[in-house]
Every structure is written in C-alpha cells, then in structure tokens.
Amino acid sequence: MMPQKVRIALDAMGGDIGPAVVIPGAARFLDQRPDVTFELFGDQAQVGPLLDQFPRLKAASRLTHTAVWVKMGDKPSQALRQGRRVSSMWLALDAVKKGDADVAVSAGNTGALMAMSKFCLRTMAQIDRPAIAGVWPTLRGQSIVLDVGASIGADAGHYVDLSVMGAAMASVILGVEKPTVGLLNVGVEEIKGIEEVKAAGRLLRELDSPALSYHGFVEGDDIGKGVVDVVVTEGFTGNIALKTAEGTARQLATILREAMSSSLMAKIGYLFARSAFATLREKMDPRRVNGGVFLGLDGIVIKSHGGADAIGFCGAIETGYQMVRHELLHRIRDALAHAQEARLGAASAPVAEPSATETH
Amino acid sequence: MMPQKVRIALDAMGGDIGPAVVIPGAARFLDQRPDVTFELFGDQAQVGPLLDQFPRLKAASRLTHTAVWVKMGDKPSQALRQGRRVSSMWLALDAVKKGDADVAVSAGNTGALMAMSKFCLRTMAQIDRPAIAGVWPTLRGQSIVLDVGASIGADAGHYVDLSVMGAAMASVILGVEKPTVGLLNVGVEEIKGIEEVKAAGRLLRELDSPALSYHGFVEGDDIGKGVVDVVVTEGFTGNIALKTAEGTARQLATILREAMSSSLMAKIGYLFARSAFATLREKMDPRRVNGGVFLGLDGIVIKSHGGADAIGFCGAIETGYQMVRHELLHRIRDALAHAQEARLGAASAPVAEPSATETH
Numbered sequence: 001m002m003p004q005k006v007r008i009a010l011d012a013m014g015g016d017i018g019p020a021v022v023i024p025g026a027a028r029f030l031d032q033r034p035d036v037t038f039e040l041f042g043d044q045a046q047v048g049p050l051l052d053q054f055p056r057l058k059a060a061s062r063l064t065h066t067a068v069w070v071k072m073g074d075k076p077s078q079a080l081r082q083g084r085r086v087s088s089m090w091l092a093l094d095a096v097k098k099g100d101a102d103v104a105v106s107a108g109n110t111g112a113l114m115a116m117s118k119f120c121l122r123t124m125a126q127i128d129r130p131a132i133a134g135v136w137p138t139l140r141g142q143s144i145v146l147d148v149g150a151s152i153g154a155d156a157g158h159y160v161d162l163s164v165m166g167a168a169m170a171s172v173i174l175g176v177e178k179p180t181v182g183l184l185n186v187g188v189e190e191i192k193g194i195e196e197v198k199a200a201g202r203l204l205r206e207l208d209s210p211a212l213s214y215h216g217f218v219e220g221d222d223i224g225k226g227v228v229d230v231v232v233t234e235g236f237t238g239n240i241a242l243k244t245a246e247g248t249a250r251q252l253a254t255i256l257r258e259a260m261s262s263s264l265m266a267k268i269g270y271l272f273a274r275s276a277f278a279t280l281r282e283k284m285d286p287r288r289v290n291g292g293v294f295l296g297l298d299g300i301v302i303k304s305h306g307g308a309d310a311i312g313f314c315g316a317i318e319t320g321y322q323m324v325r326h327e328l329l330h331r332i333r334d335a336l337a338h339a340q341e342a343r344l345g346a347a348s349a350p351v352a353e354p355s356a357t358e359t360h
Numbered sequence: 361m362m363p364q365k366v367r368i369a370l371d372a373m374g375g376d377i378g379p380a381v382v383i384p385g386a387a388r389f390l391d392q393r394p395d396v397t398f399e400l401f402g403d404q405a406q407v408g409p410l411l412d413q414f415p416r417l418k419a420a421s422r423l424t425h426t427a428v429w430v431k432m433g434d435k436p437s438q439a440l441r442q443g444r445r446v447s448s449m450w451l452a453l454d455a456v457k458k459g460d461a462d463v464a465v466s467a468g469n470t471g472a473l474m475a476m477s478k479f480c481l482r483t484m485a486q487i488d489r490p491a492i493a494g495v496w497p498t499l500r501g502q503s504i505v506l507d508v509g510a511s512i513g514a515d516a517g518h519y520v521d522l523s524v525m526g527a528a529m530a531s532v533i534l535g536v537e538k539p540t541v542g543l544l545n546v547g548v549e550e551i552k553g554i555e556e557v558k559a560a561g562r563l564l565r566e567l568d569s570p571a572l573s574y575h576g577f578v579e580g581d582d583i584g585k586g587v588v589d590v591v592v593t594e595g596f597t598g599n600i601a602l603k604t605a606e607g608t609a610r611q612l613a614t615i616l617r618e619a620m621s622s623s624l625m626a627k628i629g630y631l632f633a634r635s636a637f638a639t640l641r642e643k644m645d646p647r648r649v650n651g652g653v654f655l656g657l658d659g660i661v662i663k664s665h666g667g668a669d670a671i672g673f674c675g676a677i678e679t680g681y682q683m684v685r686h687e688l689l690h691r692i693r694d695a696l697a698h699a700q701e702a703r704l705g706a707a708s709a710p711v712a713e714p715s716a717t718e719t720h
Contacts, residue, residue, distance in 0.1 A: 139611050149546055152554055186509055186599040194512055194596060220603025224611035236554060237597050239546040241604045243580025248608040251499050251584035255643050256616070259636040269633025276619040276626035283615050 005037050006324045007102050008317060009095035012042030013069035013088040015107030015306050015313070019046045022107065025313030026061070027054035032314075033321060034060075039095045041066055041088040066091060070112045072306055079112035080119060089113060093120040096299040103320040105291075107304035107313060114150055114294065121299040126336045130296035131162055131235070132303065133169050134242060135319070137283070138226030144170045144179075145223060145231045148292065149239035159183060159200030159232055160207065164339050165295040166230040167212035168331035172322055178211065179229035182218035184237065193217070200232075207342050211335040291319030293328075300328060365397050366684045367462050368677060369455035372402030373429035373448040375467030375673070376666050379407045382467065385673030386421070387414035392674075393681060399461050401426055401451040426451060430472045432666055439472035440479060449473060453480040456659040463680040465651075467664035467673060474510055474654065481659040486696045490656035491522055491595070492663065493529050494602060495679070497643070498586030504530045504539075505583060505591045508652065509599035519543060519560030519592060520567065524699050525655040526590040527572035528691035532682055538571065539589035542578035544597065553577065560592075567702050571695040651679030653688075660688060 012022045019042055026038055038061040040047060051058045068086045070079040083090050089108050095101040097120055106113050114130065123130055133146035146166045147154075154162070163181045170179035183201055185193035197217075204214040215228045220241060223231050233241070260270045260277075270277065290312040294301040300323045304316035372382045379402055386398055398421035400407060411418045428446045430439040443450050449468050455461040457480055466473050474490065483490055493506035506526045507514075514522070523541045530539035543561055545553035557577075564574040575588045580601060583591050593601065620630045620637075630637065650672040654661040660683045664676035 139614060152546070184600060186512070186596055220600040220605075221607030221610070223604055224607035233600075236546055237600055240544060240580040240593070240597055240601050244583055244601045244605050245580075245608040247581030247584035248605045249612060250581070252609060252612050254499060255640060259640040259643075260633060262636050262639065266633040266636035269629040269631070269636065271629070272632060273620060273626040273629025276622050276629065279622065280615060280619040283619075 005035050006321055007037050007039065007100065008320060009039040009092040009101035009104040010041065010317075011069075011089045011092040011104070011106035011108055012040045012047045012063075013108070014113075015304065015308065016072060017309075018069075019043070019050050021308065021310050021313050023047065023050040023054065023057070024310035025308075026317065027057040028310055028314040029317040029321075030057050030060055032318075036060065036321065038062070039092070039101050040064065041091040041095075042069065043067055043088075064091060070108050070116075072109045074109060074112055076111040076115035079109070080115055083112070083116070084119070087116075090116055090120060093117055093299070093301065096301070097121055102324040103300040103302060105302040105304060105313075105317055105320050107306050107308055107316070109306065110149065110292075110303055113301065113303055117294055117297055117299075117301045121297045121301070123296050124298055124333065124336070126340060127161055127165075127296035129158065130294055131165065132292045133166055133295050134292050135173060136223060136231070136242075136245075138224055140226030142174060143223065143226055143229055143231055144173060145233075145238060145242065146295065147233065147235040147238045148242045149235045150294070152234060152236045154196060154200075154234035156196050156199035156203055158234070159196065160203050160339060160343075161296070161336070162232045162234075163200075163204055163212060163214070163230065164209070164335045165332050166232055167209075168328060168335050169293055169295065169323070170229045171211070171331060172326040172328055173319075174229055176229055178213050180215045181212045181230040181232060182215045182222065182228035184223075184231055184233035184241070185217040185219065187217070187219050203343070207339055209335060209338055209342070211331070211338065291316035293319060293323060295332070298329075300324060365395050366393075366681050367397050367399065367460065368680060369399040369452040369461035369464040370401070370677075371429075371449045371452040371464070371466035371468055372400045372407045372423075373468070374473075374666075375664065375668065376432060377669075378429075379403070379410050381668065381670050381673050383407065383410040383414065383417070384670035385668075386677065387417040388670055388674040389677040389681075390417050390420055392678075396420065396681065398422070399452070399455045400424065401448040401455075402429065403427055403448075424451060430468050430476075432469050434469060434472055436471040436475035439469070440475055443472070443476070444479070447476075450476050450480060453477055453659070453661065456661070457481055462684040463660040463662060465662045465664060465673075465677050465680050467666050467668055467676070469666065470509065470652075470663055473661065473663055477654055477657055477659075477661045481657045481661070483656050484658055484693065484696070486700060487521055487525075487656035489518065490654055491525065492652045493526055493655050494652050495533060496583060496591070496602075496605075498584055500586030502534060503583065503586055503589055503591055504533060505593075505598060505602065506655065507593065507595040507598045508602045509595045510654070512594060512596045514556060514560075514594035516556050516559035516563055518594070519556065520563050520699060520703075521656070521696070522592045522594075523560075523564055523572060523574070523590065524569070524695045525692050526592055527569075528688060528695050529653055529655065529683070530589045531571070531691060532686040532688055533679075534589055536589055538573050540575045541572045541590040541592060542575045542582065542588035544583075544591055544593035544601070545577035545579065547577070547579050563703070567699055569695060569698055569702070571691070571698065651676035653679060653683060655692070658689075660684060 491507035
C-alpha cells in the first residue's frame with residue numbers, strides 16, 4: 001500500500017555544507033510537492049534555527065536530535081564504528097528500515113553511506129552486491145548508467161542483475177515501459193571485451209524480459225548520444241567513465257568561458273547571446289540530475305552530490321520521491337523474479353546451440 | 361645512428377577515405393618538414409594519379425604497388441589471413457621491420473593494424489602485450505593516456521610496463537625529462553580500486569626510476585585537469601574513458617551549436633564572438649592530437665583516426681616523426697632495463713615491510 005504522503009528521511013548533517021544546504025533544499029522541495037513529510041536527523045543546535053526560517057517545512061517535519069554525524073573524509077569502517085545506530089546518516093537509513101520513512105536521502109560521503117546502507121537495510125534476497133545508478137544527460141534526453149562505483153568487477157549474473165535494476169529505475173525516471181539496455185564494451189578487438197560481458201550479453205538475449213529490451217554492446221561515446229536508456233557496466237569502469245565525462249564537461253566549460261572573455265568583441269558577442277548561454281548553462285547544470293540511486297537494497301537510498309547546493313539537494317529529493325511514487329522496489333523485485341525464473345527455466349531446458357558471437 | 365632523413369612508411373590505402381586523404385596529408389607534412397622521405401604502399405591506379413598532383417611529395421617518395429588492402433570492417437584474423445605479406449598495411453609495417461623505414465603510419469582499422477603489428481614487428485623482449493597510447497588535451501596542455509584499447513586487463517607488472525612506456529612517450533611529446541605518472545583508479549571505496557592497481561602503485565613507488573615520477577592514483581576527472589603527464593590504465597577502462605570523453609565533447613559541441621542558432625540575438629552574438637569561437641573550435645579540434653602510438657613493439661607504429669582528413673593524417677605523421685627524432689624506442693628500452701634491474705634488485709633484497717596503503 002502506498003502511503004498518501006511520501007515520507008522522506010533526511011540526513012540533515014550530510015554534505016560539504018550540511019544543514020545550511022539540506023534544510024533550504026527540503027523547503028524548496030516542499031514548495032514544489034506538498035504531498036510529503038520529512039523525518040530529519042541532525043544536530044538540534046544547527047538544524048533547529050534553520051528550520052525556524054521555514055515554517056511550512058517545520059510543520060511537515062519531525063526532527064530527531066543526534067550529536068553524531070559522519071564526516072566527508074571518514075572511511076566507511078570508521079563511519080560504521082563511530083556512527084552505527086547513532087549518526088544522522090544511520091538514523092535516516094534506519095527510519096526506512098523500520099518503516100517510518102519511504103526513502104532516505106543523504107549528501108554524506110558515498111563510501112560511508114553505501115557501507116551503512118548495506119549494514120542497515122541489507123541487500124535484496126536475490127542480490128549479492130548493491131550498485132549506484134546515476135542519471136546521465138544525453139543528446140536525446142537522459143539515460144541511466146550503472147554501476148558508477150559501488151562494487152568493482154562483475155560476473156555475468158551480476159551484469160544481468162544490474163540490467164534488470166537499471167531498467168526498473170529507467171522505467172520510473174524516463175517513463176518508458178520497456179527501456180533499452182546496453183552493455184558497455186570496447187569495440188577495438190575482434191574478440192570484443194571481457195568474457196563476463198560477453199556471457200552477460202548472451203544471458204540478456206535469452207532473458208526475453210517484459211521489463212527491458214536488450215540492445216547489445218555500446219561503446220563509451222554511445223552514452224552521450226543516448227543510444228540506449230540504460231548503460232550497464234561494473235563499478236570500476238562506470239566510476240571512471242562518469243568522472244571522465246564530468247571532467248571533460250568542466251574542461252570545455254572552462255575553455256568556453258576563457259574564449260568568451262578573450263576579447264572585447266567576444267564579450268559583446270556574449271552579451272548578445274546571453275540567453276543562449278543561459279540555456280546552455282542550464283543544460284549543462286549538473287544539479288539538474290543530482291541524486292545517485294542505490295539499487296539492490298531492501299529500501300530506497302538516494303545519494304546527493306556532497307557539493308550540491310539547495311537546488312541540487314532538492315533535485316536529489318525529487319529523485320527519491322519519484323522512486324517511491326512509482327514503486328521502484330516492486331518493479332525491481334518483479335523483474336528480478338522473472339529473470340530468475342527465466343534462468344532456472346533455461347537451466348532445466350535441453351542444452352541449446354551456443355548463441356552467435358555478439359557483433360554489435 | 362639516426363638517419364639524416366626520417367623515413368616514413370605509409371599505408372596509402374588505410375582509413376575511411378584512403379589515398380585521397382593519405383597523399384594530401386603526406387604532401388602537407390612534407391611542406392612543414394622537408395627532412396623526410398616516404399615509402400608508400402598502395403594501389404598504383406589510385407595512388408599514382410594523386411601523387412602526380414604533388415610533385416614535391418612524388419620526388420620524396422617511393423611507391424610500391426599492391427592490389428590488396430585491409431578494409432575498415434575486416435576482422436583482425438581476416439586481415440591477417442588475406443593481407444599478410446601482401447596488403448598495403450603489412451608492407452608498411454614490414455618496411456619498418458626490414459629497416460627500410462623508421463616508422464609506419466596507417467589510418468586502417470585498429471584491430472587489424474595491432475594484430476599485424478604484433479605479427480610482423482613482434483613485441484620488445486621485455487613486453488608481453490603492446491599498448492595504444494593517445495594524446496589527451498587537458499586544461500594544462502596535453503597528457504598521455506594508455507592503454508586506450510590494445511589489451512584488456514593487466515597485472516601489476518603490466519601496469520609498470522605501461523607506466524615506463526607512457527613516460528618515455530611523454531618525454532618526447534611534452535618535452536619533460538621526468539614525466540609524472542598516475543594510475544587511474546576509483547576513489548569511492550575504502551579499499552580503493554582493484555588489487556592489481558594497488559600492487560602496481562607499490563611497485564612504482566619502489567621503482568625510483570630516473571625516467572618517471574610516480575604521482576599516485578588519479579580519478580577520471582583528473583585526466584582533463586592535467587593532474588599528471590601520463591595516465592595509466594588497462595585497455596578496457598582506457599578505451600571506455602577515451603570514447604566517453606570524446607562523446608561528451610561532441611555532445612557539448614552539439615548543444616553549443618544549437619544554442620548559438622536558437623535565436624536572432626544568439627546569432628548576432630555568435631557573429632561578434634566569431635574569432636573566440638574559432639579559437640574554441642581549434643582547441644577542441646580532435647585533429648590537433650591525432651595519432652595513437654603503439655607501444656611495446658620492436659618498431660614505431662602510428663594509428664591515425666580512420667575518419668581523419670588530410671590535416672588530421674598530417675598530424676599523425678608528425679606524431680610518428682617526433683617519436684623517431686627523439687628515439688622513442690631507445691628511451692623505452694633504457695627505462696625498461698632500469699625497471700627490470702630495480703625489480704630484480706628488490707627481489708634479491710631482504711624482505712621489506714609491506715608499504716603503506718595508497719592514500720592518494
């Protein structure tokens with residue numbers, strides 16, 4: 001049963017700034033979507049006064065005081081040791097675990113949040129290792145890319161799990177019933193890519209899932225083109241691809257800024273084209289797509305960028321809100337169950353001809 | 361002994377266009393650097409008439425006819441089967457092997473060129489698997505990134521080989537005596553990255569090579585910042601990082617172009633800022649840094665982008681020219697010999713304390 005209001009647990013102390021971003025971000029979100037309540041966890045002395053500035057938010061929130069919070073530089077083991085059961089991050093996750101909230105949002109450090117999420121919420125029955133999925137702006141709109149850093153390496157089965165979970169998330173974010181899924185691979189060698197990726201391609205082709213449409217292999221430059229709705233890779237490559245793209249975008253923005261202030265003529269041109277540049281800036285604004293989704297856990301957890309401002313944090317809450325409203329966990333469980341049945345069916349079926357090599 | 365003129369072997373048939381790009385590209389190069397001669401391999405009927413248009417180039421070249429060439433879509437095994445000893449690609453490589461040329465340049469397909477290079481030139485004695493190194497434009501200038509797709513996966517020793525070879529190339533391209541080297545890794549998890557990368561980090565720290573300065577781990581967004589001169593990773597991740605960056609750059613260029621033609625005001629602004637946009641375009645021009653260098657072979661091979669035009673192909677020749685003039689192979693052999701001695705020394709030395717975990 002979907003509760004009438006979406007109940008959102010916030011780690012009020014997470015992020016580079018902390019409450020001064022989280023509270024205004026939540027207030028902003030409430031202005032857009034009044035059908036939510038907040039469970040806030042953080043230091044009363046810091047959060048209380050901020051909350052007083054936003055009476056509507058205050059009325060829709062319950063603040064639970066804790067004097068313990070995870071620092072951005074804390075190692076996951078340290079965070080667990082010092083912050084288990086008592087930190088604002090843990091308490092936000094625990095609210096989801098206990099059923100007091102539908103989703104937890106934190107801008108705290110990724111490693112600690114993932115470690116605590118695994119410890120507190122546990123993974124879904126069928127899933128060994130959780131993943132982090134990001135929303136990637138493309139020329140055709142948006143795509144989901146996962147895993148962008150939760151766990152390193154993958155066997156064929158894990159790639160299938162990632163595909164199924166990513167497709168469920170894409171169906172929510174993109175509103176597509178049967179998202180297309182591509183496995184990230186390299187196209188240089190004849191025997192393309194690593195064995196596990198090839199094996200995963202065969203499994204996905206055989207899967208015939210109602211929840212996703214397997215496209216085949218995609219390469220790095222296909223992500224930005226928006227060739228598929230969901231790009232699947234393991235956490236090492238995914239993290240490097242994501243950060244490389246972010247780095248390239250920042251690099252080009254810097255070059256553009258320098259070029260536009262390099263001469264009087266350029267500056268005049270900039271003034272004329274100001275609104276075009278504003279559009280451009282908006283399209284390139286990383287805040288638009290803030291909010292990594294932790295997938296594979298028994299609960300919904302959203303990781304906001306640590307450096308996000310209130311607008312960015314509001315975006316992360318929106319991502320969480322959508323996941324709850326569109327029942328992400330049910331979608332994932334259904335799709336995983338189907339995939340598992342299909343695999344069991346395939347295992348008991350007579351041995352088929354080996355499928356042809358992928359030739360995307 | 362360095363020959364007075366650099367002797368360049370060209371696969372005249374390689375690339376999406378073939379001779380109509382290769383020959384004008386070579387002519388353009390000769391205008392810039394007269395201290396070269398060319399060994400051309402290709403179809404007399406196609407190459408001959410083009411050569412007649414460039415009398416200076418014709419005078420500096422010898423054309424060897426062959427009616428066989430590798431197609432862009434050929435698989436490496438197919439290329440080897442049909443093109444060994446007879447194709448324009450093979451003959452260009454063989455000219456290097458036989459000592460008739462100092463470097464081979466081809467815009468033919470990467471997989472075939474790598475397979476033929478391994479087969480024809482063989483790897484250096486100390487190297488198991490060759491790599492492809494690319495020049496990556498950064499905010500601080502240029503960096504060398506390798507391996508961008510030659511071979512997948514790496515053990516610690518291979519990462520060290522890549523570091524040594526990449527540093528040798530960087531010393532040529534960047535003119536830095538002791539280039540800084542970073543291992544590409546992820547920063548999300550406490551136990552950062554894969555075991556092999558961590559082990560390579562320890563080896564590189566102990567190496568104390570006169571030819572490179574080990575910086576530590578770098579992340580994807582550090583590449584564009586130009587944090588290190590040489591970024592080292594294995595071919596799967598490197599290929600995906602490279603193509604993801606290319607895709608992001610193209611994506612942003614498209615968005616910029618659309619923004620600048622979105623309104624009359626924007627178009628007027630564009631006219632005023634025209635020269636700034638020209639600078640921008642030039643900085644983003646992939647032709648500026650065309651030419652992947654195959655490292656680890658007993659000979660210098662340059663892979664031009666298949667879609668390069670004459671200017672781009674000329675850039676690839678320039679890369680090869682620099683590698684010859686600055687004796688890339690000697691630099692690599694010297695550095696590899698030093699690294700091997702250091703490793704042997706370390707192996708016979710008393711067992712040291714395990715080095716501290718990388719905490720870049």
